[in-house]
Amino acid sequence: MISFSQVCKRYPNGFNALKNIGFTLEAGEMALITGHSGAGKSTLLRLIAAIERPTSGSIIVNGQNVSTLNGGAIPFLRRNLGLVFQDQKILFDRTVFDNVLLPLQISGFDSRAATGRVRAALDKVGLLDREKARPITLSGGEQQRLCIARAIVNRPSILIADEPTSNLDADYAKDIMMMFKSFHQVGVTVLIATHDVELLRGTPLRIFALNHGELTV
Amino acid sequence: MNVWLAHHWHAFVLALKRLAGAPIGNLLSIIVIGIAFSLPAGIYMLLENLQAFSAQVSGTPQLSVFLEMGADSDEVAQIEGRLKEHPQIASFEFIPRDSALRQLTQDNGLADLVDGLERNPLPDAFVINASNLSPAALEELRAELQKWPRIEHVQLDSAWAKRLDALVSLGRLAVLMLAALLSFALVAVTFNTIRLQILTKRDEIEVSKLIGATNGFIRRPFLYFGAIQGMAGGVAAWLIISLGIHLVDDELRNLTRLYVVDFPLYHLSPEDSLTLLLLSACLGWVGAWLSVANHLWQIEPS
Numbered sequence: 001m002i003s004f005s006q007v008c009k010r011y012p013n014g015f016n017a018l019k020n021i022g023f024t025l026e027a028g029e030m031a032l033i034t035g036h037s038g039a040g041k042s043t044l045l046r047l048i049a050a051i052e053r054p055t056s057g058s059i060i061v062n063g064q065n066v067s068t069l070n071g072g073a074i075p076f077l078r079r080n081l082g083l084v085f086q087d088q089k090i091l092f093d094r095t096v097f098d099n100v101l102l103p104l105q106i107s108g109f110d111s112r113a114a115t116g117r118v119r120a121a122l123d124k125v126g127l128l129d130r131e132k133a134r135p136i137t138l139s140g141g142e143q144q145r146l147c148i149a150r151a152i153v154n155r156p157s158i159l160i161a162d163e164p165t166s167n168l169d170a171d172y173a174k175d176i177m178m179m180f181k182s183f184h185q186v187g188v189t190v191l192i193a194t195h196d197v198e199l200l201r202g203t204p205l206r207i208f209a210l211n212h213g214e215l216t217v
Numbered sequence: 218m219n220v221w222l223a224h225h226w227h228a229f230v231l232a233l234k235r236l237a238g239a240p241i242g243n244l245l246s247i248i249v250i251g252i253a254f255s256l257p258a259g260i261y262m263l264l265e266n267l268q269a270f271s272a273q274v275s276g277t278p279q280l281s282v283f284l285e286m287g288a289d290s291d292e293v294a295q296i297e298g299r300l301k302e303h304p305q306i307a308s309f310e311f312i313p314r315d316s317a318l319r320q321l322t323q324d325n326g327l328a329d330l331v332d333g334l335e336r337n338p339l340p341d342a343f344v345i346n347a348s349n350l351s352p353a354a355l356e357e358l359r360a361e362l363q364k365w366p367r368i369e370h371v372q373l374d375s376a377w378a379k380r381l382d383a384l385v386s387l388g389r390l391a392v393l394m395l396a397a398l399l400s401f402a403l404v405a406v407t408f409n410t411i412r413l414q415i416l417t418k419r420d421e422i423e424v425s426k427l428i429g430a431t432n433g434f435i436r437r438p439f440l441y442f443g444a445i446q447g448m449a450g451g452v453a454a455w456l457i458i459s460l461g462i463h464l465v466d467d468e469l470r471n472l473t474r475l476y477v478v479d480f481p482l483y484h485l486s487p488e489d490s491l492t493l494l495l496l497s498a499c500l501g502w503v504g505a506w507l508s509v510a511n512h513l514w515q516i517e518p519s
Contacts, residue, residue: 106434
């Protein structure tokens with residue numbers, strides 16, 4: 001469950017990225033955040049993962065008040081979230097397998113259990129046969145799927161993706177969106193910032209439209 | 218507990234991988250640390266040897282009391298009586314001049330020289346073990362005996378050994394200061410190595426933070442790296458000292474044989490070796506910790 005109440009975010013330079021945001025996304029729901037560039041989509045997602053802190057208001061994620069969480073608790077919040085970043089943040093100095101392994105190493109899995117989980121995650125995104133490949137040799141769509149595998153390997157209850165289809169052509173983008181839909185169907189809460197609302201036409205989901213930092217729906 | 222072990226194992230393996238990842242650079246750092254540490258450790262080793270040498274040569278301090286050449290057996294008996302009653306004297310041995318000469322002939326192979334003498338040049342002597350071995354008490358006893366009649370000279374055998382001891386403790390102080398200075402060097406070397414590592418691992422650190430790594434998780438491999446590199450430097454120092462001993466030992470033995478003692482150079486004792494390794498590991502850890510504390514906060518996900 002994600003709940004925003006009267007959340008404002010003002011940057012030190014005086015720019016108001018988010019103004020009085022309030023919404024609740026129940027567990028197991030799927031939602032898209034739309035809006036022009038600079039509307040505050042990324043900022044909203046980053047507040048959920050405590051990558052940034054709100055100027056005022058409260059953000060509840062899985063029963064925890066993220067806006068007042070102390071620094072030591074943040075890593076444990078993030079372990080319950082699957083994050084797909086806009087700039088992907090793939091580590092190019094290691095294999096596909098090791099990229100997906102990293103979250104499990106961070107959680108302290110022993111290597112045998114971790115290996116099984118990494119393979120399962122890679123299988124879900126269709127990259128099992130590329131586990132020994134270097135990320136640089138993957139296509140754009142495959143790199144995005146690698147990011148998704150890394151986000152879901154910890155089996156998070158909430159999956160958050162920032163523009164996951166922005167650099168992909170239509171077929172790949174559709175693939176990726178279908179993948180998120182399938183996670184939603186097995187009970188994961190999914191929140192995606194995107195321009196491509198059309199890709200999920202016909203799927204029951206909520207849409208939050210942001211305009212200059214304000215929620216318009 | 219398993220998670221804790223898994224984290225530490227992961228950090229340890231990662232540190233080893235990073236060491237192996239840049240073998241030449243890391244080897245050079247280790248050698249620099251080794252050379253820096255071999256200096257104080259080597260001098261310390263020499264001082265230990267010097268002290269062992271002085272102990273071997275001097276034993277417990279004794280007073281040698283030489284009587285005047287003309288002292289007759291009655292006077293000798295009188296002195297012996299006084300020595301027996303003296304409270305400061307634990308035991309003593311009378312060495313008649315004849316047996317002293319015999320011993321000189323046997324021990325030092327000076328038979329030819331002694332044969333050439335017209336008469337025995339050695340006086341009767343007592344060798345005294347004092348009950349109180351403190352330098353002040355010995356000196357007092359020496360002064361007192363010196364005033365007795367028919368006593369030519371009283372010699373405190375350990376005087377030079379004491380001077381050597383004083384020199385050794387001065388040397389120890391110098392070693393301590395040298396070690397303190399070079400410890401800073403080790404900390405600085407590690408600080409810099411880790412700083413460079415953090416800069417090159419920027420992406421990895423940022424991603425790890427984003428997906429839920431605690432600061433401890435990120436810090437740990439660097440700390441292990443610092444400790445392992447420090448300890449490897451300690452091992453290098455130990456090996457440098459071993460090499461030094463190996464090179465010097467034969468020559469030194471030839472030299473000490475001239476002074477009628479066989480004195481092999483001892484390496485650092487197991488305790489001292491262990492201290493060396495632990496100290497270098499700790500200093501590496503401290504250097505890494507300082508570096509991590511200084512640089513890690515600069516890498517925040519943005």
